[in-house]
Amino acid sequence: MNSEAIYSRISKLRDYLKILKERTHENKDDFRSNYKIYALAERYLQLFIECILDIFCYKLKVVPTTANVVFKGICCIDSAINLNPVQ
DSSP states (O other): OOHHHHHHHHHHHHHHHHHHHHHTTSOHHHHHHOHHHHHHHHHHHHHHHHHHHHHHHHHHTOOTTSHHHHHHHHHTHHHHTTOOOOO
């Protein structure tokens, strides 16, 4: 993975976050009862986490096979939301 791939993942993170934020306008009961709305949010959350883990593992130069790496990757999601790459 190179810096271009990292910027691509960051761009995807922004896209996924935008979609997830749009779901916050859903009625809570509709969200829970409508599997399409729920599945959409679940899928984009999964993609978001996968991008975070890709970036995290690349930066630490580790292989993402241990529970420890996954845990650390999930813990860094909050800081990743504010990534602003220099272009």
